[in-house]
Amino acid sequence: MESKEMRAAYADTLIELATTNRDIVVLEADLMRATGTGSFQKLFPDRLVNVGVAEANMVGVASGLSATGKIPFASTFACFASRRVFDQFFLSANYARLNVKLVGTDPGVTAAYNGGTHMPFEDLGLMRTIPGLTIVEPSDPASCAAFVRLAAAMYGCVYLRLPRKAAAFLYPAGEKFEFGRAKRLKEGKDLVFAALGSLMVGECLKAAQVLAGEGVEAGVVDVLCLKPLDEVTILTAAKATGRIISAENHQVMGGLGSAIAELLAEHRFGGGFKRIGIRDEFGEVGTQDYLVKRFGLGAPDLADAARKLMKES
Amino acid sequence: MKAERIAELERIAKEIRKLTIDEIGYLGVGHIGGAMSVVEVLTLLYHETMRVDPGYPRDPDRDWLVLSKGHAGPTLYATLALKGFFPKDWLHSLNKGGTKLPSHCDRNLTPGIDMTTGSLGQGFSAAMGIALGLSMEGRKSTVYAIIGDGESDEGQVWEAAMFAAHRKLSNLIAFTDFNKQQLDGTTKDILDLESLDDKWRAFGWFTQRVDGHDMAALDKAIQAAKAQAGRPSMIVMDTIKGKGCNFAEALLSNHNMSFGMDEARAAIAALGGAALGGDALGGDALGGDALGGDALGD
Numbered sequence: 001m002e003s004k005e006m007r008a009a010y011a012d013t014l015i016e017l018a019t020t021n022r023d024i025v026v027l028e029a030d031l032m033r034a035t036g037t038g039s040f041q042k043l044f045p046d047r048l049v050n051v052g053v054a055e056a057n058m059v060g061v062a063s064g065l066s067a068t069g070k071i072p073f074a075s076t077f078a079c080f081a082s083r084r085v086f087d088q089f090f091l092s093a094n095y096a097r098l099n100v101k102l103v104g105t106d107p108g109v110t111a112a113y114n115g116g117t118h119m120p121f122e123d124l125g126l127m128r129t130i131p132g133l134t135i136v137e138p139s140d141p142a143s144c145a146a147f148v149r150l151a152a153a154m155y156g157c158v159y160l161r162l163p164r165k166a167a168a169f170l171y172p173a174g175e176k177f178e179f180g181r182a183k184r185l186k187e188g189k190d191l192v193f194a195a196l197g198s199l200m201v202g203e204c205l206k207a208a209q210v211l212a213g214e215g216v217e218a219g220v221v222d223v224l225c226l227k228p229l230d231e232v233t234i235l236t237a238a239k240a241t242g243r244i245i246s247a248e249n250h251q252v253m254g255g256l257g258s259a260i261a262e263l264l265a266e267h268r269f270g271g272g273f274k275r276i277g278i279r280d281e282f283g284e285v286g287t288q289d290y291l292v293k294r295f296g297l298g299a300p301d302l303a304d305a306a307r308k309l310m311k312e313s
Numbered sequence: 314m315k316a317e318r319i320a321e322l323e324r325i326a327k328e329i330r331k332l333t334i335d336e337i338g339y340l341g342v343g344h345i346g347g348a349m350s351v352v353e354v355l356t357l358l359y360h361e362t363m364r365v366d367p368g369y370p371r372d373p374d375r376d377w378l379v380l381s382k383g384h385a386g387p388t389l390y391a392t393l394a395l396k397g398f399f400p401k402d403w404l405h406s407l408n409k410g411g412t413k414l415p416s417h418c419d420r421n422l423t424p425g426i427d428m429t430t431g432s433l434g435q436g437f438s439a440a441m442g443i444a445l446g447l448s449m450e451g452r453k454s455t456v457y458a459i460i461g462d463g464e465s466d467e468g469q470v471w472e473a474a475m476f477a478a479h480r481k482l483s484n485l486i487a488f489t490d491f492n493k494q495q496l497d498g499t500t501k502d503i504l505d506l507e508s509l510d511d512k513w514r515a516f517g518w519f520t521q522r523v524d525g526h527d528m529a530a531l532d533k534a535i536q537a538a539k540a541q542a543g544r545p546s547m548i549v550m551d552t553i554k555g556k557g558c559n560f561a562e563a564l565l566s567n568h569n570m571s572f573g574m575d576e577a578r579a580a581i582a583a584l585g586g587a588a589l590g591g592d593a594l595g596g597d598a599l600g601g602d603a604l605g606g607d608a609l610g611d
């Protein structure tokens with residue numbers, strides 16, 4: 001399967017947009033080498049603003065730039081993009097009704113060797129409480145490029161959660177995406193996985209394959225947009241099979257698992273429901289593979305949850 | 314300090330440098346640049362200046378160190394291991410799943426680590442709190458803190474700077490690792506800090522500027538800082554990012570590098586003495602020539 005670095009999809013799309021739109025500006029806080037926007041800087045040196053290791057200032061500056069009509073994309077590791085600048089992003093950007101696109105890289109266990117201090121399991125939970133904020137976690141390079149374009153085209157703040165590493169293409173280049181729209185990647189009559197982000201979508205597809213070998217047909221919904229959530233697609237899939245499992249590279253509290261639980265409860269879904277994600281723990285250091293196992297995020301964990309759900313309901 | 318003692322400390326620094334290169338090379342990737350530039354200051358602090366007891370890491374009467382540029386953890390681990398806080402073979406567990414030595418310092422995992430750091434700027438404020446708490450308790454301990462020059466971009470550093478001067482925290486001695494490099498380039502290009510000494514002076518700190526690889530000069534500066542009353546001290550160290558690790562030092566950009574044991578062995582050999590080798594920390598070469606003689610286990 002063809003793949004591409006997610007950060008390359010991000011940077012390439014910014015270059016494509018900046019070529020025709022002179023308002024696109026990129027902000028970095030001394031992590032440009034990690035985010036990979038060096039290619040943007042080469043072409044548009046005046047439109048890449050590296051503020052140094054000063055994330056709070058970066059989000060404030062981005063807010064001010066957007067007040068003058070610029071369209072700022074500001075990035076840093078997701079731990080800093082959420083925890084470290086929450087007030088600046090909340091108030092100067094969102095409450096002030098400005099137009100800041102904040103990009104958090106290396107979410108959840110993809111922070112790997114940077115360890116627990118750098119491992120955000122709570123960024124989505126924090127962001128989801130900001131009124132009106134759009135939250136996306138693309139699942140492949142095509143959806144990443146598409147949502148960067150959509151974010152630039154829309155007035156309003158966006159939080160884009162972005163693993164840096166290579167991810168397999170799940171969609172063709174011309175695929176249409178929309179904020180608030182999930183994609184049904186795979187149909188299945190027995191249960192459905194609702195997954196967020198390239199890591200978890202990939203693990204769910206693997207789990208579905210394992211389950212198929214056991215005669216269990218599991219579908220996969222690629223959620224893409226945590227807010228606004230595609231309630232219709234998720235609820236319809238859950239009701240059609242009677243069983244749903246949420247899967248996120250994040251705490252089950254506050255993120256996708258919570259969002260789906262709220263949806264199901266409010267719509268009197270009486271079927272089976274399980275959440276895969278981190279259970280009230282801090283991150284720790286290790287390879288991504290080790291951490292996927294350690295925190296129970298892998299295909300075997302998803303398949304186990306599915307088997308239990310099949311027995312229970 | 315006597316010439317022999319300086320020579321001895323320089324020899325220990327070389328061993329810490331070798332162990333750190335080995336530690337990161339064994340894993341295959343790490344913050345080699347900023348790890349190398351703090352070797353001398355950590356050697357001097359742990360093997361000369363600070364009151365610490367490897368057998369009693371949480372001794373309430375100890376001196377404290379906050380490595381606020383937490384990504385240099387591997388150097389501190391090598392320093393603590395040589396001092397006897399934990400076995401040297403732990404160094405090969407850097408960043409492995411379940412390790413006690415994570416890339417960034419963690420006070421709950423590693424014996425001898427006084428504060429958890431990794432989000433730049435935060436450790437520095439914590440050091441102020443530790444200094445304040447110890448002085449409230451009437452303890453004679455000194456708190457040492459090390460920040461990066463890139464780290465000094467964080468507003469939090471300057472909030473802490475004002476706080477420490479206002480509170481007259483004279484039991485606090487801080488160092489800036491002024492290696493003129495941050496992650497994306499030189500501090501001059503990314504966010505110019507100069508004149509850094511003047512900034513610290515203006516913030517009310519007793520400020521000195523020294524060659525951060527000169528053991529005698531560093532020691533003198535620490536003594537002068539200790540003699541101060543009524544204000545915190547900042548020692549701005551001119552350093553070289555990647556210092557002493559030949560392949561890293563030769564590069565302009567060495568913040569975080571991938572390299573293996575072949576490069577590590579060659580860099581260690583270039584420092585003189587036997588290369589430790591990939592399995593040295595777990596095996597025979599330990600305590601042998603590579604680690605030099607007697608004084609290293611102290």
Ligand SMILES: Cc1ncc(C[n+]2csc(CCOP(=O)(O)OP(=O)(O)O)c2C)c(N)n1
Pocket residue numbers: 029030031053080084346347348350382384431432433434460461462463464465490492494495496554568
């Ligand atoms: C709050 C925060 N932002 C970003 C980072 C990522 N980061 C780690 S090291 C570094 C550069 C630090 O430069 P400097 O302080 O000069 O370190 P040194 O040169 O000593 O390695 C950055 C941006 C971080 N650890 N914490």
Ligand SMILES: [Mg+2]
Pocket residue numbers: 461462463490491492493494495
């Ligand atoms: Mg530096």
